Amino acid sequence: MSVTGLRWAGRRGLLVELSDLESVLALHTRLRTKPLPGQLEAVAAAATVLVTFSSHATTAAARQTLPQLELELDAGQLAAGREITIEREITIEREITIEVVYDGEDLAEVGRLTGLGADGVVAAHTGQLWTAAFGGFAPGFTYLVGENSSVDVPRRSSPRTAVPAGSVALAGGFSAVYPRQSPGGWQLIGHTDAVMWDLERESPALVRPGDTVRYVAVRESLRLAASSTADEVDSSPAPDEVRAPESALLVESTGLQSLLEDLGRPGLGDLGVSAAGAADQQSARQANRLVGNEPGAAVVENLLGGLTVRARGDQVLAVAGASVPLEIRSPTGQLVHRPAMCGPFALLDGETLSLGAPALGLRSYVAARGGLDVPAVLGSRSTDSMSGIGPAALAPGTVLPVGAVEGVRPVGLSEASTLGLGQTVTELRVVLGPREDWFSEDALEALRQDWVVTEQSNRIGVRLAPAPPAAAADDGAPARALQRSREGELPSEGAVAGSLQVPPSGHPVLFLADHPVTGGYPVIAVVVPEDLPTAAQLPPGHRVQFTPVDPATLEPLAPEPAFQGIQP
Incomplete structure (x- = not known):
């Protein structure tokens, strides 16, 4: 395994950069089977593993330990399937067969891009074993990596607003199945009736990281809906038999x-x-x-x-x-x-x-x-x-x-409110990174200006815009968007609650409780966990100031701080 970088992802997270996907799988497997002290979660992505911890102390200790881990990826072991003990359950990694009708809208275009033609794409897609590398984007959406790069194609230049559930797709060397209708920019080559996410199953996701997948070409099939017959008995209680709860x-x-x-x-x-x-x-x-x-x-x-x-x-x-x-x-x-x-x-x-x-x-x-x-x-x-x-x-x-009270649980006394909002402006402390090096020094300075909460905010994230010029700074400097210093796309990687993800508009989005597990826009900073409850209470129109702090001491950093990434 080759660790190429180690970056803070807030006070309780570390983003580990690795040289290749094989190293990602190796580290992810190691952290799943032998978690580090205080480890809460390890989320694998294309070139990184995000590891989160229960405290800053355990995060700081892991920062010293992670680059020293000596790991080997046993591809045969991953493919054959094995029993892995996780915190709450035991899962068995295995080979999954997914039947596909190859009728996707982009099949011809993928054939042109690869030079294989439509039939060649089908042969290449079904002719190799795919390994589930990591999840993200949506429940049941798992990124699969193939044995070769024969169908490696870019995303569509213009994403679709609605990709049908069950669509089989390709992008950037990965294959995946969309578990539910959602926007998406991957190239669609077919569809499947396989249910990728079902909460009625013991393990809701059909494909889990570490599993292997074999795609099989089939002809169009009919979905047969179960219909009631005279022999079937409805065992559900009649409305008047359902007792309303007494409390x-x-x-x-x-x-x-x-x-x-x-x-x-x-x-x-x-x-x-x-x-x-x-x-x-x-x-x-x-x-x-x-x-x-x-x-x-x-x-x-x-x-x-x-x-x-x-x-x-x-x-x-x-x-x-x-x-x-x-x-x-x-x-x-x-x-x-x-x-x-x-x-x-x-x-x-x-x-x-x-x-x-x-x-x-x-x-x-x-x-x-x-x-x-x-x-x-x-x-x-x-x-x-x-x-x-x-x-x-x-x-x-x-x-x-309302549930019954068990044991002796005394009612508490009245307390002061924990609400930490200012009347008009609220300060939130942030730890720079993990991707502050994607931004100019001017952007790091602009991060300190006043921002205003927009009405498009929700439980997924607080959307921010530069405050009006008169309130942007004491000297009356005009409000600025956060400008990147790099071109190109960032491969999707894990993100923590509190992340300030910056889309091309330069207006940051502060991730809250329902944020996506992975994201493709660079994160300039992360709100410290101690201030997240305050961030969740920001109403539309409220002003926000971000203060970069040291992750260990929470002491404010001087303006234009140095790059916080750590090279092991």
Whole structure:
């Protein structure tokens, strides 16, 4: 294995650059089978492995250890399949057969680009064994590398806005199957009926990193939908047989958006599944603490107020996060009480709690003593807005069962709000990198100017634009976009929450809880984990200042800091 570079990816992440894909697979296999102390996740990409850790101390220790690892990739072992112990499960890597109808819109173009013709492309695609190198982009989307480069073609110059689910595609030496309809710029050569992602399976992804895949050409097949017959019996209970939970919250209105969230589902990056969870985990933890829940109990995450819930059975609630006015009304609509934020209060049977518009902040968190007891998906009750995994967004009429309280769990005392927003401008500390060397010194200086949150922001990321010139700097200097100093494309690589990814527009996007596992735009800096809860509370129109800091001490760096990449 050859490590060519080691870069900070925030305070708790390291981006390891490697000389070739074989080295990527070797390091990734080593980290999966023998994790480093404090390691949370290792996400492989085309030329890098992103490794994240539980603390800055374990990250700093790994920074010394990673370049010293002596690894060998046993290609035969990878191909033959083996048992690998992972943190939560045991998986078996094996060979998968995928039947393909070669009728893709770009098949002729791929034949022209490779010089093989359409029939030659099919022969080359089916005539080699493909190895699943890494996941990303979307759940079930796995990058496969072939035994040769005979069908190595570039991406389309103009991406499609909607690639059909099941499309078999090629780009940059890789092959993949789109698991669901999504935008995409790969060359389409066929389609398959294989279900690449199914939460009903024990292992939802059909192809996992380390598996091998054999494509087989078939003729068009018919999908036979199962139909009921007279002999089939519907065993589902009649509506009047379904018992409503005795203890629950009934959603009467949701406001702009209300979701169920807990602390997320980390550790599934190889499957293209982001951690998700509460965008402001500090506030979600506080709400749970106030009602005596475990930190990871499910809560309601409400955006900009407008939520109303009615109690079924007596409940104990708490609301934290964005500062919103609270009202409790009786079953007849009379005002009963205006409880305070960040303190526990009773909501009696039939009473309603309403959240008004926030005076400060964006997201409020409602916890119920006992937790909101909905079914978990992949170990979490969180809604992932990007992949669609988890409970659906709340709607009027949704019933949220409240779990029973086990053991002795005292209700907490009222606390001060954890909200860290300024009234008009908020400072966020960032660690430069991992790709600050893709930008000019002028761009690193411009990063310090005021930025404004745009209305296109969501749980995936906070979209930023330069603030108006009058507020951009004390000297009245004009606002600037972040200009790159390099040409070309960056191969997709892992990204952590808090990453400031910079598209060609030069306007950064700050990744939040539902961000994609991998990304293809360079990341100039990463918000420190301690400031991520504040970042999740930034409302549209709010101004932001980024302050580069030392990853070890959090002390501010002088303007125009030196390149932070580390060459082992």
